[in-house]
Amino acid sequence: MTTPLLSNVMGGRTVAGRGNGTLLFDPVLGTELARVDATGLDLADGFRFAREQGGAALRALTYRERAGLLAAVLKVLQQHRDAYYEIATANSGTVKNDSAIDIDGAFYTLGQYAKWGEALGDRRTLLDGEPARLAKDPLFQSQHLQVPIRGLALFINAFNFPSWGLWEKAAPALLSGVPVVVKPATATAWLTQRMVQDVVDAGVLPAGALSVVCGSPAGLLDALQPFDVLSFTGSAATAASIRAHRAVTHDSVRVNIEADSINSALLLPGEAPDGEAFGLLVKEVVREMTVKSGQKCTAIRRILVPEALYDAAAQAIGAKLAKTSVGNPRNETVRMGALVSRAQLAAVREGLAALQQHTQTLHDGASHAPVDADPGVACCVGPTLLGARDADAAAIVHDTEVFGPVATLLPYRDTAHALTLIRRGQGSLVASLYGSDATALAAAATELADSHGRVHVISPEVAALHTGHGNVMPQSLHGGPGRAGGGEELGGVRALNFYHRRAAVQASTAVLAGL
Missing domain, CATH: 3.40.605.10 (Aldehyde Dehydrogenase; Chain A, domain 1)
Known part of the structure; x- marks a missing residue:
C-alpha cells in the first residue's frame, strides 16, 4: 500500500x-x-x-x-x-x-x-x-x-x-x-x-x-x-x-x-527533607523529566538544592523515577512514551553520554525496560537523573541541553551561590522556586527576573493551584533572554x-x- x-x-x-x-x-x-x-x-x-x-x-x-x-x-x-x-x-x-x-x-x-x-x-x-x-x-x-x-x-x-x-x-x-x-x-x-x-x-x-x-x-x-x-x-x-x-x-x-534553554528548579535554604516544599520540588522535577519524555523547551534541566539535602533529593527523585513505566503509549500501564524519531533518540543518547563524562548517574534510565515495545525499534529511553557534587566545576551541565528525560542535581552553598549557578545558563525560558518563606521567594524571583522569561514560584499554599513549571499559560509571557532566543510570545x-x-x-x- x-x-x-x-x-x-x-x-x-x-x-x-x-x-x-x-x-x-x-x-x-x-x-x-x-x-x-x-x-x-x-x-x-x-x-x-x-x-x-x-x-x-x-x-x-x-x-x-x-x-x-x-x-x-x-x-x-x-x-x-x-x-x-x-x-x-x-x-x-x-x-x-x-x-x-x-x-x-x-x-x-x-x-x-x-x-x-x-x-x-x-x-x-x-x-x-x-x-x-x-x-x-x-x-x-x-x-x-x-x-x-x-x-x-x-x-x-x-x-x-x-x-x-x-x-x-x-x-x-x-x-x-x-x-x-x-x-x-x-x-x-x-x-x-x-x-x-x-x-x-x-x-x-x-x-x-x-x-x-x-x-x-x-x-x-x-x-x-x-x-x-x-x-x-x-x-x-x-x-x-x-x-x-x-x-x-x-x-x-x-x-x-x-x-535553547537550560531551565532550573531551586529549593531555597531552610527547608527539611520531610517538609512540604521539598516534596513539591521532587514531584515537579519528576513530572518535568517525564512529561513528553522531557521534550519540552521549558523542562527542568538543572535541580539546585542546599548541600545538606543533596543525598536526600537524589534518593527521593530517583525513587519516583523508578516507578515510571516507559514504552508504547497505547498500553494503559505506560506513563511515558517515546522520543519523536530515531534522529532524536540518537541526539539524546549522544548528549547524555557527554554529560555522564562529567557527572555521576544517580538514576539510570537504562533500568527501564520498554513496555509493549521492541527496544530495537522503539525510540524509548528511560528518565536519567545525573548529579555533580561540584556544581561550579561541572561546566557542561550549564551549557548543554539534552532534549529528553535528563536532568542534573546540583548542590549549592547559599542563595547567592545558587543564583550565580542558575545565571550560568545564560538566559532561560523559566526557573521555578520552591520554599515556604514568602519574603525569600519574592527576593529570589526578583533576582532571577532579568535572566528569565518566567519565574514560577511554588510554596505550600499554592500546592494544589499552581499550573506547573513547564506549562505555558497564555496569560503569561513565554520566551527568554540570552541563549533562550530573546523572544516574547x-x-x-x-x-x-x-x-x-x-x-x-x-x-x-x-x-x-x-x-
Missing part, C-alpha cells in the same frame, strides 16, 4: 509537492505513516495571495469579528479532537496526558484569545498610551497608534508541540488581522497539517488566512518581504542562520526566536504587539479624536 502524501495548503487551495517526499514514522512501532513534500511549490505566489487576499480580508474585520473567527476555528478543531489524539499517539509517541498538553492546551489558548479579542470590541486599530502634548498650546499632540502589519506571519515550528506550537502563535496573529503560514517540523508535521486542512476545509477563515507548508521547501525565507514577520522555535544554530538571512539583515523582517494581549506596527500620529486634538 502506498504511504499517503500529505498536502500543503497555499494560495487558498490544497497543493501537492512534486517530489517523492519525506516519510513520517511511528516512533514506537517503526511503521510508515505518511509522506510530506514541498518540492516545486510557488512560495512567492502563495505568500502574495496570503498578503493580498487573506490579509486584506482579515484587516477589514474588527477585533471582535476576528475573535469570532477564532471561536469558529476552535469549534472545528474540537469536532476532530479524537482524530488528533490518534495522530499524536502514532506520530509523536505520546501518552494521552502528554497529547492533552499539546492538543487541549491549544484549544484553551484559542479560547482565551477569542475572549480577549471580544473585549477589544469594534476597533481595527489599537491606541498605545495617552496623547502627549507637543507644544505650549495643547491643541497639537502626539498619539501612538498600533495598526496590523500588511504582511504575513511565517511560523517555523519545533517538533515537540505540533498543535499548541501552531495555535499559540496563530491565535494572536489572526486576532491581529495577519495571515499565517506555518512550516511545521517535518518529523511530526502530520498533526499540524491535519488541523490546518480541517480548518481550511470548514471555510471558517477567509481564503489565504491560514496556510501550511510541509517538508523542506527551497527558498522559504527568500519569499519573505519587508513587512512580514517570522517566528521561529528550535535550535540556537538554526536561529543563527535565520538571523543571518538577507530577509532579516537587509529587509528588516521582524523576528521572534525561541531557542503570549502574555495575554501583549502577544498582539508582534503583529502590529507602532506609529506616532502628530496632529490636532480633533484629528486624534478620530483615531
Whole structure:
C-alpha cells in the first residue's frame, strides 16, 4: 500500500509537492505513516495571495469579528479532537496526558484569545498610551497608534508541540488581522497539517488566512518581504542562520526566536527533607523529566538544592523515577512514551553520554525496560537523573541541553551561590522556586527576573493551584533572554504587539479624536 502524501495548503487551495517526499514514522512501532513534500511549490505566489487576499480580508474585520473567527476555528478543531489524539499517539509517541498538553492546551489558548479579542470590541486599530502634548498650546499632540502589519506571519515550528506550537502563535496573529503560514517540523508535521486542512476545509477563515507548508521547501525565507514577520522555535544554530538571512539583515523582517534553554528548579535554604516544599520540588522535577519524555523547551534541566539535602533529593527523585513505566503509549500501564524519531533518540543518547563524562548517574534510565515495545525499534529511553557534587566545576551541565528525560542535581552553598549557578545558563525560558518563606521567594524571583522569561514560584499554599513549571499559560509571557532566543510570545494581549506596527500620529486634538 502506498504511504499517503500529505498536502500543503497555499494560495487558498490544497497543493501537492512534486517530489517523492519525506516519510513520517511511528516512533514506537517503526511503521510508515505518511509522506510530506514541498518540492516545486510557488512560495512567492502563495505568500502574495496570503498578503493580498487573506490579509486584506482579515484587516477589514474588527477585533471582535476576528475573535469570532477564532471561536469558529476552535469549534472545528474540537469536532476532530479524537482524530488528533490518534495522530499524536502514532506520530509523536505520546501518552494521552502528554497529547492533552499539546492538543487541549491549544484549544484553551484559542479560547482565551477569542475572549480577549471580544473585549477589544469594534476597533481595527489599537491606541498605545495617552496623547502627549507637543507644544505650549495643547491643541497639537502626539498619539501612538498600533495598526496590523500588511504582511504575513511565517511560523517555523519545533517538533515537540505540533498543535499548541501552531495555535499559540496563530491565535494572536489572526486576532491581529495577519495571515499565517506555518512550516511545521517535518518529523511530526502530520498533526499540524491535519488541523490546518480541517480548518481550511470548514471555510471558517477567509481564503489565504491560514496556510501550511510541509517538508523542506527551497527558498522559504527568500519569499519573505519587508513587512512580514517570522517566528521561529528550535535550535540556537538554526536561529543563527535565520538571523543571518538577507530577509532579516537587509529587509528588516521582524523576528521572534525561541531557542535553547537550560531551565532550573531551586529549593531555597531552610527547608527539611520531610517538609512540604521539598516534596513539591521532587514531584515537579519528576513530572518535568517525564512529561513528553522531557521534550519540552521549558523542562527542568538543572535541580539546585542546599548541600545538606543533596543525598536526600537524589534518593527521593530517583525513587519516583523508578516507578515510571516507559514504552508504547497505547498500553494503559505506560506513563511515558517515546522520543519523536530515531534522529532524536540518537541526539539524546549522544548528549547524555557527554554529560555522564562529567557527572555521576544517580538514576539510570537504562533500568527501564520498554513496555509493549521492541527496544530495537522503539525510540524509548528511560528518565536519567545525573548529579555533580561540584556544581561550579561541572561546566557542561550549564551549557548543554539534552532534549529528553535528563536532568542534573546540583548542590549549592547559599542563595547567592545558587543564583550565580542558575545565571550560568545564560538566559532561560523559566526557573521555578520552591520554599515556604514568602519574603525569600519574592527576593529570589526578583533576582532571577532579568535572566528569565518566567519565574514560577511554588510554596505550600499554592500546592494544589499552581499550573506547573513547564506549562505555558497564555496569560503569561513565554520566551527568554540570552541563549533562550530573546523572544516574547503570549502574555495575554501583549502577544498582539508582534503583529502590529507602532506609529506616532502628530496632529490636532480633533484629528486624534478620530483615531
